[in-house]
Amino acid sequence: METTLQLTIDCADPRRLVEFWSEALGYIPEPAPGGHATWREYWAAMGVPEEELPPGAGESPESIVDPAGQGPRVWFQQVPEPKTAKNRVHLDLKVGGGRDVPLAVRTQRVSATVERLVAAGAGVLRIMDEPDMEYYAAVLHDPEGNEFCVV
Template structure:
């Protein structure tokens, strides 16, 4: 059997990240498993203690509606982040190297604007004169250092 990929992200506010990443990736919040009215009911049914669920009220994961991309699960944890992320997402929105740099820049900037409106924070641009590359480092709504890059 072929393994199925899930990316698990520890966070303080799963609901906020579900809304953001569903918008950013064109994913949808994952409905609770069959037989459960909510994810809270599912987790309680699995034996997760009530105090570990915090204020979890809605979905804590997003899925690709086409079933191609990985499931993203936002696991609520009590401790805050203390070190730099060792994982980040690169969102490929420029069209690739066959597209002229200025066109790629406009496409990246349009996506950055869309994600800013969804709650992201711009960190900095990655662009140097003479380099055929343009990207923007950003933070999702729950992170202090950069979490993803639009390129």
């Protein structure tokens, strides 16, 4: 049996995170299958009772996919409670190119990505600048406070 990976992120506003993480990962909002206009329409056609769907669920995309088909699907699951503690699992956006790339180039790549994501709604928690270790990275949070790194 084949195992596939889907990343699920609990959130208050799936639409906002679809927009942010599409920008961050270069993904696209996942279209509803089978020619349906919305996921809600698709779920209704599949026989999901209306009372099982929260208000607004499926009216706009709640998941994103890699247009190249390489990365995992990311689903933003609406939950009522807010985030209250540090993530135990986080994403690393690896944009620097690794240790074979000069530190100055990696720093520029990370900095450019951080600027782009801050403009999209991220916040910077800290910069990890360790020139003696030939290391540069940033810890950010998405619009709902979920931490991730840019390395």
